[in-house]
Ligand code: G3P
């Protein structure tokens with residue numbers, strides 16, 4: 001081999017190595033999560049500071065700069081979507097009985113703030129429509145179908161309500177990016193994610209609204225998930241959401257390896273928040289956003 005040819009071969013090898021190193025760096029960088037990438041989701045609104053699932057809690061979450069509000073939906077006696085966590089009204093109102101025993105109008109007349117503090121006596125239970133009226137296109141919404149097996153047809157009702165909002169949501173990213181960064185410091189996004197512990201319900205939601213990301217909540221009893229179960233969940237769910245105390249590096253890696261995301265719930269202190277950020281989760285669901 002002439003010395004000129006040898007130089008050319010070495011130059012090509014050098015260029016190939018340089019290309020490989022650059023590609024590796026680019027791939028590594030694209031997989032890196034920084035603390036700023038982590039979505040902050042206000043659990044039942046900023047429920048560490050205000051009564052859960054009320055307008056006060058949601059508005060505070062927005063002011064604190066949360067990316068999303070998380071809330072729970074169920075059905076009233078007259079088949080309307082209502083925002084409440086428990087299947088009964090006992091804990092958060094002065095009334096007793098199942099949510100499904102009351103009409104929407106009766107539920108909207110209930111004080112849902114005093115259980116937390118008398119200063120919130122004006123807060124009432126909300127319809128899904130009221131939350132959409134106030135926040136559609138303004139903030140991300142992580143909508144949990146709570147106990148959907150009790151409410152046949154709830155998936156269709158949620159899908160219809162969201163479809164009616166499509167023009168409003170489209171402007172801000174209906175079915176698009178989970179984060180639409182606004183100008184300045186605002187981190188509030190305008191996307192929708194629907195989650196539930198009930199997989200069949202989430203499958204149904206995915207079939208009804210294929211452009212809206214869905215999330216499966218992993219119940220503690222289901223942990224650890226077998227690899228084939230994770231594959232199955234990843235076949236329709238964009239997010240696999242875990243209780244923060246169960247999460248470790250392996251779980252996060254296994255979910256990301258399937259090109260899916262993971263959110264951790266429910267974080268209530270700085271130590272757990274830092275641990276979740278270090279693990280590289282995509283979102284943290286917390287009572288104390290901001
Ligand atoms: O977002 C996750 C979390 O909300 C699930 O638990 O009981 O607060 O609805 P729970």
Ligand code: CA
Nearest residue numbers: 070071072144
């Ligand atoms: Ca919830």
